[in-house]
Amino acid sequence: xxxxxxxxxETALFGFLPQGEYxxxxxxxxxxxxxxxxxxxxxxxxxxxxxxxxxGKVKNALPFACAxxxxxxxxxxxxxxxxxxxxxxxxxxxxxxxxFGEDTALLAGDALQTLAFEVLSSxxxxxxxxxxxCRRAVNTLAKYAGCLGMxxxxxxxxxxxxxxxxxETVRELVRKKTSCLIQAACELGCISAGATEEQIRAASVYxxxxxxxxxxxDDILDCTSTDEELGKPVGxxxxxxxxxxxxxxxxxxxxxxxxxxxxxxxxxxxxxSGNTTPxxxxxxxxxxxxx
Numbered sequence: 001x002x003x004x005x006x007x008x009x010e011t012a013l014f015g016f017l018p019q020g021e022y023x024x025x026x027x028x029x030x031x032x033x034x035x036x037x038x039x040x041x042x043x044x045x046x047x048x049x050x051x052x053x054x055x056g057k058v059k060n061a062l063p064f065a066c067a068x069x070x071x072x073x074x075x076x077x078x079x080x081x082x083x084x085x086x087x088x089x090x091x092x093x094x095x096x097x098x099x100f101g102e103d104t105a106l107l108a109g110d111a112l113q114t115l116a117f118e119v120l121s122s123x124x125x126x127x128x129x130x131x132x133x134c135r136r137a138v139n140t141l142a143k144y145a146g147c148l149g150m151x152x153x154x155x156x157x158x159x160x161x162x163x164x165x166x167x168e169t170v171r172e173l174v175r176k177k178t179s180c181l182i183q184a185a186c187e188l189g190c191i192s193a194g195a196t197e198e199q200i201r202a203a204s205v206y207x208x209x210x211x212x213x214x215x216x217x218d219d220i221l222d223c224t225s226t227d228e229e230l231g232k233p234v235g236x237x238x239x240x241x242x243x244x245x246x247x248x249x250x251x252x253x254x255x256x257x258x259x260x261x262x263x264x265x266x267x268x269x270x271x272x273s274g275n276t277t278p279x280x281x282x283x284x285x286x287x288x289x290x291x
Contacts, residue, residue, distance in 0.1 A: 008059070016063075047064050063125035067116040067119045078109045154177055223246055
């Protein structure tokens with residue numbers, strides 16, 4: 001999880017955007033605006049980390065890493081729209097629709113989603129990771145991002161507003177809305193390196209567990225942090241009357257769950273023979289984050 005790898009991801013990410021001047025330049029600028037907002041790059045870093053752990057190269061995994069980040073960024077753009085969470089701030093900057101308008105923001109999300117699969121199925125990706133790996137990566141990312149994955153989780157989230165839902169529904173919501181894309185990142189890293197099925201399954205368990213811990217910690221911070229610290233509006237879950245792990249279980253129990261899921265993630269790494277310490281530390285640091 002080093003700075004050199006992060007720089008490689010950044011360079012590749014913007015290299016996949018259309019270069020030059022186009023009639024639809026405003027759309028490309030809107031896509032770039034949200035990609036430039038940065039964030040922690042959790043998902044692409046996980047792709048490269050699992051690729052290396054399985055004996056692969058960072059270079060060969062970069063198209064896979066960028067595709068996952070494009071899907072994640074599109075989801076954030078759409079999540080902030082007035083018809084969804086209606087948030088004006090994202091990663092400390094005005095949300096995409098506050099800068100470019102709702103119509104352009106909607107299209108920017110759409111375009112990033114399709115660009116992700118263009119990148120995964122490109123000649124460059126096939127030359128680096130192999131055509132079979134690219135085919136599986138397209139299928140894996142589409143499954144985790146689709147109606148029974150991330151998009152489905154967003155639907156459950158919308159349906160859960162202004163109503164009390166049981167804990168299992170909240171767990172399913174979080175697993176789909178947050179964990180699915182993190183699982184996809186971990187699996188894609190393995191796939192890019194030609195990993196075994198056992199390794200891919202272990203990476204999936206790691207991703208699901210990290211995703212649950214990540215979102216529960218996010219819910220805790222939504223109650224305990226400030227807009228400035230978090231880089232986005234806090235208290236939105238309560239304002240939208242959403243059932244969350246915190247609203248159902250309380251902060252202390254949620255902190256216990258974060259520790260439990262983080263331990264599960266670390267335990268899943270025992271399947272791998274390489275150096276798993278960076279991924280273990282990564283999971284533990286996410287659990288302790290304050291923004």
